[in-house]
Amino acid sequence: MDRITKNQLIQDYKKLFFDNFQIKPDIASIAPGRVNIIGEHTDYNLGLAMPIAINKWIVSLLSERSDNKVYIYSVNYNKRISFNLNDLNNSNELWEKYVKSTIHVISKKYNFNNGFNILIGGNIPIGFGMSSSAALEVSIVSAILYKCFNKYDKSKILKICNEVETKILGIKSGMLDQYASIFSIDKNFLLIDFNSITHEYFNSNIKKSSWLLVNSMVSRDLVNSEYNIRVSECKEGLDLVNKSTKKNISLSALTFNDIEVIKNNKKLYNRLLHVYYENQRVKKMKEEILNGNLNNIGELLLESHYSLSKNYEVSCDEIDFIISISKKHPGFIGGRIMGGGFGGCTINLVKDNLKKDFILFVKNQFYNEYKTDIEVEEFSFSDGSHILTNL
Numbered sequence: 068m069d070r071i072t073k074n075q076l077i078q079d080y081k082k083l084f085f086d087n088f089q090i091k092p093d094i095a096s097i098a099p100g101r102v103n104i105i106g107e108h109t110d111y112n113l114g115l116a117m118p119i120a121i122n123k124w125i126v127s128l129l130s131e132r133s134d135n136k137v138y139i140y141s142v143n144y145n146k147r148i149s150f151n152l153n154d155l156n157n158s159n160e161l162w163e164k165y166v167k168s169t170i171h172v173i174s175k176k177y178n179f180n181n182g183f184n185i186l187i188g189g190n191i192p193i194g195f196g197m198s199s200s201a202a203l204e205v206s207i208v209s210a211i212l213y214k215c216f217n218k219y220d221k222s223k224i225l226k227i228c229n230e231v232e233t234k235i236l237g238i239k240s241g242m243l244d245q246y247a248s249i250f251s252i253d254k255n256f257l258l259i260d261f262n263s264i265t266h267e268y269f270n271s272n273i274k275k276s277s278w279l280l281v282n283s284m285v286s287r288d289l290v291n292s293e294y295n296i297r298v299s300e301c302k303e304g305l306d307l308v309n310k311s312t313k314k315n316i317s318l319s320a321l322t323f324n325d326i327e328v329i330k331n332n333k334k335l336y337n338r339l340l341h342v343y344y345e346n347q348r349v350k351k352m353k354e355e356i357l358n359g360n361l362n363n364i365g366e367l368l369l370e371s372h373y374s375l376s377k378n379y380e381v382s383c384d385e386i387d388f389i390i391s392i393s394k395k396h397p398g399f400i401g402g403r404i405m406g407g408g409f410g411g412c413t414i415n416l417v418k419d420n421l422k423k424d425f426i427l428f429v430k431n432q433f434y435n436e437y438k439t440d441i442e443v444e445e446f447s448f449s450d451g452s453h454i455l456t457n458l
């Protein structure tokens with residue numbers, strides 16, 4: 068299990084930065100990955116979600132150059148790329164696409180002439196729904212904006228990251244991942260309303276149990292998954308409802324009766340039903356976490372899972388299997404598929420005194436069925452993104 072601290076990461080990367088660029092970095096920009104307690108596929112439908120940053124990060128170390136070149140060293144891929152600021156043609160590798168698109172958007176918005184040396188690394192598993200790509204964007208955008216303008220404007224960083232995803236990379240995603248990476252505060256639960264783009268923090272009364280991620284090892288990325296199709300289906304369903312009811316409202320404002328008018332279109336009806344009930348589950352989850360009612364929390368998680376699997380159809384066999392075997396263990400309180408879907412992790416609440424046994428049980432059962440070793444990730448919540456100077 069990866070228990071590396073943020074400070075260790077930064078110390079290691081400082082040395083690597085010097086080895087690569089023969090100069091000390093000016094700043095370090097740290098952006099965490101996230102889990103999502105509940106509220107899945109609600110963000111781009113202007114609904115509610117409850118994500119939290121975790122103690123896994125992408126770190127970018129940066130120094131300014133006197134020419135207009137950008138030199139990047141990726142620790143995780145052990146690869147170096149370089150390009151001119153005004154020549155940001157895209158590339159085939161996904162991480163390069165993210166990096167170049169991010170720099171492309173910032174350099175178009177803000178005119179700056181000097182390039183950068185940037186080292187990027189981190190310990191967020193890639194492709195498993197913990198938002199490594201969002202953390203990558205947040206980390207680079209924050210680093211460059213801070214270096215050039217000495218400012219850390221969270222809303223601006225969020226907006227730019229969203230532009231990178233939707234306008235350049237062509238992912239029709241919402242802002243869940245970046246929002247959590249930027250606005251989380253350690254030891255607080257975060258509830259975001261994507262309609263008003265506002266959030267609130269609240270405390271948890273959950274006792275004697277922990278959140279765990281069970282990683283199905285089925286990797287996926289949003290660029291190449293059916294994610295965009297789900298976004299379009301919701302839009303199509305909403306248009307149909309609005310047309311029939313002569314309304315002009317967002318999906319999250321629809322009532323149950325509104326949605327009933329497209330009952331004959333089973334697929335679109337199911338997509339909208341998921342979003343409708345998922346928003347309600349987010350509100351209920353806040354109450355249950357405040358009350359520390361484990362049984363009700365568990366039920367909400369499982370309801371969310373079945374809705375994502377059956378109505379929204381973003382699960383896969385391996386993930387459904389993990390949930391079905393988890394349910395057989397006495398330590399399991401509840402769990403569900405997390406993130407964009409089509410693979411990745413389940414997020415689970417598990418009793419502390421049975422946690423070790425639960426982990427062994429799930430691993431063994433999965434191995435017996437699929438002959439694959441899966442990983443279970445323990446994590447703690449963490450603060451949102453920030454900059455360190457005086458390295």
Ligand code: GLA
Nearest residue numbers: 107108240241242243406407
């Ligand atoms: C991915 C996207 C988010 C969100 C989730 C599903 O993580 O990046 O914007 O839509 O899927 O809730």
